[in-house]
Amino acid sequence: MKVNIHEAAAHLSKLINRVSGGEEIIIARAGKPVARLVPVGSRPVERIPGTAKGKIILHEDFTAPLTDDVIDSFYK
Incomplete structure (x- = not known):
């Protein structure tokens, strides 16, 4: 569940009850x-x-430099 700050402040006790039941609230x-x-x-x-x-x-080449193909894939 996602709420804005104003709503969270106005309904904090209700939100805490929901969280006590295992729910996660995003503010x-x-x-x-x-x-x-x-x-x-x-x-x-x-x-x-x-x-x-x-x-x-x-793997033994874990610290080897990345190939150009792999580096390019980060920018696509």
């Missing part, structure tokens, strides 16, 4: 999203460095 200014209202429990779990060790394999 927008002039139609552009500026904030997200989410349940407290939905915060991402803190990442622990090194937990994927041995699970990710990088």
Whole structure:
């Protein structure tokens, strides 16, 4: 659901009830999203460095320069 700032301020308690039910509310200014209202429990779990060790394999040319074709594809 997306609401503007004025509507969010006027109906904050109703929006909080919806968020408590698991819904996510996007708050927008002039139609552009500026904030997200989410349940407290939905915060991402803190990442622990090194937990994927041995699970990710990088190809030997991973750090090689990109070809012109690949670079050009970013600009199309």
